[in-house]
Amino acid sequence: MRKAIFHLAFPVNDLEATKRFYVDGLGCTLGRESSSAVTLKLKGHQLVARLAKQGPEPQKGIYPRHFGLVFTSEEDWQALADRAKAKGLKFYQHPRRRFVGTRIEHA
Structure with missing residues (x-):
């Protein structure tokens, strides 16, 4: 099966x-x-950060603008979360599990 990739x-x-x-x-x-732009590779996916004359308006909360990553292993997710913490990145919400034990569980 071919792995899906995305471009954002x-x-x-x-x-x-x-x-x-x-x-x-x-x-x-x-x-x-x-x-005017930088192209980045994240876990095989392509992100393009394009310089805008006027950035998006700040939003309250994480919705509607956000993107998430789906990891195939707990270890990969934890490694990225640990790296972000070690590098002092700011979190809107610290990494945590939501909807534990349900089919929509995510972190």
């Missing part, structure tokens, strides 16, 4: 800060770079 493009207002967060913080691989 999102607006940013600071490419250098974006690279620090995704490359140094989360361990993404840096791909193409230009004066």
